[in-house]
Structures are given as structure tokens and as C-alpha cells.
Amino acid sequence: MKKIGVLTSGGDCPGMNACIRAVVRTAIYHRWKVAGIKSGFAGLIDGEVFDMDVSSVSNIINLGGTILKSARSLEFKTRKGQARAHRVIKKAGLGGMVVIGGDGSLRGARKLAKTWKVPTVGVPASIDNDISGTDYSIGFDTAVNTALEAIDRIRDTATSHDRLFIIEVMGRECGFIALYAGLAGGAEDILLPETATDLEDICRKLEQGRKRGKSSSIIIVAEGDEAGGAFKISKEIEQRTGYHVRVTVLGHLQRGGSPTARDRILASRLGAAAVEMLIKGKHNLMVGVVSNRIKTYPLEHAWKCKKKIDRSLYKLTQILAI
Ligand code: ADP
Ligand code: F6P
16 A cells, blocks of 8 residues: 655645645545655655544535645755755655645655655645646635725725725736736736836826825735735825825735635546545646646646736736726
């Protein structure tokens, strides 16, 4: 009987637990054993390996976060750290690894596969949705819905007080959360790292809106936007327009919460597919869902091919915000 290990790494996200559940139960269904590794690559280095069974993953599909815990490990980026992790894998008798995490974690997965010849499959999980080889990464849909709920609530108070709000969302160097939450939330403007930000133009549009009777507005800014964050932008807009601007930075609340049905289904499919790849002897790859079908790509595809936002969606936000 073969045995595989599973870990979650990097920024946690809703749906990681559903994915762990799928990995564990698919492996056991195929009569393989599974070990969980605590705290990502850091726990792997420290030998935090424990056996998991069917009931280890009971009642977790609905939970945010990750029961395996997550971490960022600088030590794993070094050859010495990887050698320690490799020794742990050998000692625990792990014939393969499933790494669930963002693009950084998939880079770590590739190190295991290429340098240390550990059969490894990566599963894209990040609220940022910045991983190529899959239409959506696990956690993105929940994060967008969480941000959207916040935008809707802020719109209530913005309307009551005739105010301009700037809401900053996460996403690292990518604008996916801002674009999707902004479009769904009817934002008056959306500032993305992928598009040039022209504060002069934003102020002009606000003025136009004011002239035709618009008394409140919401601008969504991605944390990676070139204008330097919601507070800086608010100051500039206040100076240029005389508006009183309120700022909300949504921050880590976008990383928590019960995963949406969409994320649970994606996580279940990807977790199961990862195990099936290992069973078939296919590894050094990532699994994704593209046009509703399971696809596999070499791990490096995840970060070498930069994922692009859909420009037509951005254009639509501009058209609908006139
Ligand atoms: P995410 O997976 O959410 O993108 P990070 O970029 O912080 O988060 O990556 C998570 C972890 O993956 C890092 O702390 C490190 O342990 C590992 N990792 C990232 N890049 C590499 C790399 N080039 N080589 C080896 N390990 C890496
Ligand atoms: O990658 C997920 C993410 O939440 C990004 O959106 C954000 O920039 C970053 O992680 C925050 O990282 P930390 O939790 O280490 O502050």
C-alpha cells in the first residue's frame, strides 16, 4: 500500500479544508494511506507528520482556514531546509506529496519534484486568483463574495450620508478580487494594478457624477494598484475635489469564512484529481479547472505564464459606471 502526504502552505484561504478532505478520502477510497503535515513546509522540515483517516476530515468541508495550519517558511527556500524536509518525507515513507497553496507554494512543490525527485502534485489555492493553469483558484470565489457583502453594507451608509468611500481589497499584484467584487458591487470606479490609474480622470468623473445629482460613490482599489493604497488616494481626492472621503481596508477578513458552494466544489474536484494523478504515476504538475474540465500543467506553468484579467470585464465596469 502506498502512502502520500498533504500540506497547506502560504496564505490560507476558504476551501483548503474541503480540498484536504478530498485528498484524504480519495486516497483512502483507492486504498492508499495519507499523512497530514502541519504548518506547510515549515512543519515538513520539523517532522510534523501524522496519519490521517476518514474521520480526520469529518465536518470540515464548511470550515474556513485550514485544519493543517499554514505557514511561510524561509528555511524551505534554502537547500539545507529542503534536504531536511526530504529526510522527513523518506522517514515517513511518503511516496508522493500534495501541496495545496498559492504560486509560492507551487514553486516549493516544484523544488520537491525536480530537485528531490519526490512525486508531487500542486493544487492552486489562493484568494488572489493569480495562478495560471486554472480559471479560478480555491478561495477566490469566497473572497469575492465576502468583499461584495462588505461593499453592499458600505453602500448603505454611503448613500445615507452622501459620501464617497474608497474600499481597498487584497490580491497582491493582481486585480482579480477588485475587478470581480467591483463589477458585482456596482462600483463607480475600480483601480487595478493591471491598468493605469489617473487620479485626475477619477476626479473628473466624480465631478460629472455630482453635476448630474450623484451624491455617493464607491471606488474599489486593489492593494497592488500603482496609486499607493486607499489612504493615499483618499487624501489626493480630498485635496482635488473637496470631498470628505471615508476609507475601508478590508484586509484579512477576505481570507476567512465558510467557503462558498463554488469553492467547495472546486476544492473537492482538485483535491481528488491531485490524488488520482499521483495514483496514475503523473506528477511534477499542477491540477486546475479550465472551462469546467480538469486540466494538468507542469508546475512552473502556475507562475511562468502570467495570468491576465479579462479586459472586457474591466471595460464593462467603466460602461456601467457612467
Ligand atoms: P503563497 O503560496 O500563498 O503564494 P508564499 O509566496 O509565501 O505564499 O509561498 C509559501 C511558501 O512556499 C514560502 O514560505 C516558501 O516556504 C515556499 N516557497 C516559495 N517560493 C519558493 C521557492 N522558490 N523555492 C522553494 N520554496 C518556495
Ligand atoms: O496571497 C494572499 C494574500 O492574502 C494577499 O492577498 C495579501 O497581499 C497577502 O496574502 C497578505 O499576506 P499576510 O497574511 O502574510 O499578511
